[in-house]
Amino acid sequence: MTVSRNKFKKTLGSFVTGVTIVTTCLDNKRHGLTVNAFSSLSMDPPLVLICIDKKTESNRILKQSKIFAINILDKKQKNLSKIFSDPNNKNRFYGVKTTTKITGSPIIVNSLGYIDCTVEKIIPAGDHNIFIGKIKTLNSKNLDPLIYHRGNYLV
Numbered sequence: 826m827t828v829s830r831n832k833f834k835k836t837l838g839s840f841v842t843g844v845t846i847v848t849t850c851l852d853n854k855r856h857g858l859t860v861n862a863f864s865s866l867s868m869d870p871p872l873v874l875i876c877i878d879k880k881t882e883s884n885r886i887l888k889q890s891k892i893f894a895i896n897i898l899d900k901k902q903k904n905l906s907k908i909f910s911d912p913n914n915k916n917r918f919y920g921v922k923t924t925t926k927i928t929g930s931p932i933i934v935n936s937l938g939y940i941d942c943t944v945e946k947i948i949p950a951g952d953h954n955i956f957i958g959k960i961k962t963l964n965s966k967n968l969d970p971l972i973y974h975r976g977n978y979l980v
């Protein structure tokens with residue numbers, strides 16, 4: 826039986842997620858995109874995973890940089906989620922304050938949390954690549970998360 830695009834989007838979109846911005850740095854240039862295909866993977870060793878569309882610019886950059894940070898958004902950062910998912914926006918970091926921790930990937934100041942990783946492994950899977958990240962450092966604050974459900978932000 827074939828799986829229709831619409832049913833795939835509707836059913837998978839019914840699962841509630843948080844929202845993250847995955848950032849990296851290549852040749853001193855910051856890059857980032859909005860990602861909700863993110864999961865905890867292993868505690869020992871400490872691993873996480875993100876799924877990135879093979880067609881994106883980010884996929885090409887992440888394969889080269891071999892580092893990324895997952896910035897977990899809080900409910901006041903809906904605008905950032907929109908900016909970092911806009912394919913036409915080439916200046917996504919405009920006005921966004923960032924710092925770095927261990928890998929050099931941008932950490933967005935004021936986010937709910939961050940996970941700073943090196944790329945441990947890349948697993949091709951259909952039209953996406955699974956990037957497994959080894960956690961180098963992480964932290965979080967007690968803020969309310971941005972929530973995504975059925976294509977809408979819940980606040």
Ligand SMILES: Cc1cc2nc3c(=O)[nH]c(=O)nc-3n(C[C@H](O)[C@H](O)[C@H](O)COP(=O)(O)O)c2cc1C
Nearest residue numbers: 858859860861862876877878881882883910911912
């Ligand atoms: C809420 C939300 C979640 C998203 N999650 C993902 C994701 O998990 N993986 C992905 O490849 N793209 C995801 N996207 C789409 C990318 O953010 C979008 O394609 C972006 O323009 C890619 O940037 P780039 O073209 O600079 O690589 C998501 C978009 C939104 C709005």
